[in-house]
Amino acid sequence: MALLQSSSTDSSWWVFTLPAFLGSEVLSDHSLLVVSLFVASISAVLLAWALSSGGPAWANGRSQRGPTQIPGPRGIPLFGSIFSLAQGLPHRTLAKLSHSNHATELMAFSIGSTPAVVSSEPGVAKEILTHPNFADRPLKRSARELMFARAIGFAPSGTYWRMLRRIASTHLFAPRRIAAHESGRQFDCSTMLSGIQSEMASTGSVKLRHHLQGAALNNIMGSVFGKRYNLSEQNADAEVLKQMVREGFSLLGAFNWSDHLTWLPKMFDPSRVEKRCADLVPRVRNLVSQIIDEHRKSLGGCPRQLGDNGDFVDVLLSLEGEEKLNEDDMIAVLW
Known part of the structure; x- marks a missing residue:
């Protein structure tokens, strides 16, 4: 115990030497102490930034774990290259940064506190895409708030993700099931073409986006939820x-600044992500829960023989054993 106390006392010696270095005889001047600590913190940040190739997110030797240091722009302290990428086309900006930093195969850079690498070398790119260290997709704040952490697109690599992948490949994307829903896709396509023809006849021009979005939405609703809407009429x-x-x-x-500047949400949320997600999630839960309840009622508590033309909600409700999902996970997967 005495040894621990001595070690603790010795490790804090620098606090008592600050007044001597700064010309003060007492340590009771709290403002001086605060300023001193602030200057020391800023100095540490600047030193880490100056010594790190790739910017602040690659500090503490992160870019030197291999035999060769990964070259890259330092950017500016705390922000990295975030402002450089905000100007012009990002791929051209990255190409210029790569050329100026002599990063011929791999370049490290920082987007705030997020470390990033970019490569235009096919061999290096292939290694990145196939290496297990890059298996997990970065989870954005909005994805986490919208329950996508339990969906197949953002779930971390592991047992749960492999189970979702198996369910999707076996049931949702199986060739027989895709073929069974062909008539629905043809109906959506013909409805879209009719809408395009009607708009062209009445206005002389066509805005394709809402027609394509409507057809895609109906196709997904039909195959996943077993429900389609008549988009040719007003439907609330x-x-x-x-x-x-x-x-x-x-x-x-x-782009959400809070994903890369971890200190920013403590002060304010520039994109209002938290509020917008908080408004959207209850509506999503209500909609998907209603559809799940409708399917449960149609089953009447009896197991249904699942055919190839069944929707994905029926598939999830029919799962048993270790593949059976709870309702929260079902909502995340279906949404």
Whole structure:
């Protein structure tokens, strides 16, 4: 115990020497102590940034784990290369940075506190894509808030993810099941073409986006939920669903500063991700839970012979044993 106390006392000697270095005779000046600690922290950050190739996210020798240091731009402290990538086309910006840093095969750079690598060398790119260290997809804050941490797209590599992959390959993407839903896809396609023809006849021009989105949405709803909407007429349920899907894609696809500047959410949320997710998640839960309950009622508590033309909700409800999912996981997978 005495040894531990002595070690603790000795390790804090520098605190008592600060006043001497800064010209103060007492340590009771709290403002001086705060300023000193602040200067020391900033100095440490600047030193780590100056000594790290690739920027602040690659500090502490992270870019030197192999026999050769990974070259890359340092960017600016705390932010890395985040502002460089915000200008112009990102792939051209990365090409310029790679050329200026002589990174011919692999380049390290920082997006805030997120370490990143980029390569245009086919062999290196293949190694990155096949190496188990890169198996997990980075989980964005919006994906975590929207329950995607338990979905196949973002679930970490492991037993649960392999089970989801097996379920999807066996049931959702099986050739017989895809063939069984061919008539539904043909119906969605013909409906889309009719809508395009009608809009062209009435306005002389066509905005394809909403036609393509409607057909894709109906195709997914049919194969996953067993439910389709008549998009040629005004449909309140379809409009609500479209709005939810658009908001979900916006949250997942938009750049969120908080994903890369971990200190930012403690002060404010520039993209309002937390609030928007908090508004969307209850609506998603309500919609998907209603569809699951409808399927359960149609089953009447009796097991159904699952045919190839059944939807994915029926598949998930029919699973038994270790493959059976709880309702929260079902909502995450279906959404």
